Amino acid sequence: MTAAQQKIAAGVNRQRLIDTAVKLIAIPSRTGEAGPVSDCLADLLKTEGFAVERSAAGHDAAPAVVVRWSTGKPGRTLQFNGHLDTVHLPFIPPAVDGDRLTGSGSSDMKAGTAAAIEALRVLRETGAMTGGSILLTAHDLHETPWGDGSQLDRLINDGCVGDAVLIPEYLNDRLSVIGRGGMTWKAVIGRPGAPIHEVYRPNEPSVIAAGARLVQRLEAMGKEVSQRSDPMAGSESVFIGQIHSGEIFNQYPQECRIEGTRRWLPGTSRADVEQQLRALFDEVARETGTSISCQIKMMRDAFVLDQKDPLVPAFQQAFRATAGQDLRIGAKPFCDDGNSFWALRKVPAITHGPQAGGAHTLNEWVSIDDLVRVANVYALTAVAYCNPNAA
Numbered sequence: 001m002t003a004a005q006q007k008i009a010a011g012v013n014r015q016r017l018i019d020t021a022v023k024l025i026a027i028p029s030r031t032g033e034a035g036p037v038s039d040c041l042a043d044l045l046k047t048e049g050f051a052v053e054r055s056a057a058g059h060d061a062a063p064a065v066v067v068r069w070s071t072g073k074p075g076r077t078l079q080f081n082g083h084l085d086t087v088h089l090p091f092i093p094p095a096v097d098g099d100r101l102t103g104s105g106s107s108d109m110k111a112g113t114a115a116a117i118e119a120l121r122v123l124r125e126t127g128a129m130t131g132g133s134i135l136l137t138a139h140d141l142h143e144t145p146w147g148d149g150s151q152l153d154r155l156i157n158d159g160c161v162g163d164a165v166l167i168p169e170y171l172n173d174r175l176s177v178i179g180r181g182g183m184t185w186k187a188v189i190g191r192p193g194a195p196i197h198e199v200y201r202p203n204e205p206s207v208i209a210a211g212a213r214l215v216q217r218l219e220a221m222g223k224e225v226s227q228r229s230d231p232m233a234g235s236e237s238v239f240i241g242q243i244h245s246g247e248i249f250n251q252y253p254q255e256c257r258i259e260g261t262r263r264w265l266p267g268t269s270r271a272d273v274e275q276q277l278r279a280l281f282d283e284v285a286r287e288t289g290t291s292i293s294c295q296i297k298m299m300r301d302a303f304v305l306d307q308k309d310p311l312v313p314a315f316q317q318a319f320r321a322t323a324g325q326d327l328r329i330g331a332k333p334f335c336d337d338g339n340s341f342w343a344l345r346k347v348p349a350i351t352h353g354p355q356a357g358g359a360h361t362l363n364e365w366v367s368i369d370d371l372v373r374v375a376n377v378y379a380l381t382a383v384a385y386c387n388p389n390a391a
């Protein structure tokens with residue numbers, strides 16, 4: 001072990017990390033309602049002597065928590081970014097049982113955020129970091145469909161970003177270097193007039209027949225876009241997840257709703273994707289004599305991490321120090337905030353969090369041993385990344 005590795009391993013305080021995670025989990029914070037937990041985190045960090053800023057970033061109900069800590073010497077800024085909101089499910093209070101910490105937001109992602117906070121404390125206490133600074137950001141509005149990522153987008157657009165970012169989401173079996181962008185779409189096919197018994201039906205188009213036509217066209221579009229494919233991230237896609245129309249067998253319906261997703265690879269423009277979908281809906285509406293209104297909601301844009309960026313060797317060195325080997329390269333299976341950092345500012349981001357499970361269920365859990373490992377990896381990555389001249 002190097003001197004810095006020894007200092008950091010000795011400095012990570014397991015109980016303090018658990019206490020912080022428990023405190024954050026104990027305050028309910030459904031997406032949009034993360035004000036109280038953000039206030040609690042801000043107070044906690046202030047009490048510990050950190051300079052805490054609050055930035056509403058378009059969401060006054062829960063201003064983001066922002067901490068800048070500098071070694072006072074030149075170097076790069078590494079950002080630790082976590083979200084404090086949880087999905088809208090009944091609240092489960094925190095509990096510790098052996099290596100397991102459970103409760104709402106334990107896996108997604110309050111405990112991971114607590115590990116990042118512990119890394120920040122250890123860097124300040126040990127003096128292991130010899131140049132550069134840390135930017136800690138914690139925000140709301142992450143989880144869809146209740147949030148739209150707009151608070152973080154605003155922080156990024158306002159320049160509240162580091163030179164690189166670590167995000168403690170529950171993904172740690174790969175180092176993601178590519179990820180698809182995604183949007184959800186919903187088409188509502190309509191005809192004029194009221195629902196009516198089929199024997200009296202007017203000479204109007206069938207919304208179900210139009211829906212069938214649209215499904216075929218979307219399937220064809222899916223086949224076409226899947227030609228664009230990446231060996232790790234897979235193909236671009238059009239996915240249909242729901243179709244609904246009609247009430248009973250002999251009523252002529254007014255409306256047919258179809259919903260799904262569209263995913264694309266880096267290099268494809270998000271605006272083009274949206275425009276193609278809208279054009280297809282318009283075309284089918286014209287062909288079938290129906291009206292088609294469409295709602296498109298962005299998840300996140302596509303993601304790339306340049307493996308030559310200095311963040312990557314700094315992270316791998318830190319990971320090796322705790323795991324004995326490099327983390328394998330792979331694709332990001334979902335969209336997360338790392339996509340936003342890349343799409344909006346070309347800031348390199350690595351998603352790496354603790355061993356955890358049950359995200360988006362009532363049975364969230366996280367491994368405490370692995371939280372300690374994540375705190376070590378974050379601190380060690382900062383040591384290697386922030387001062388490029390360090391030994």
Ligand SMILES: [Zn+2]
Nearest residue numbers: 083108109169
């Ligand atoms: Zn999350």
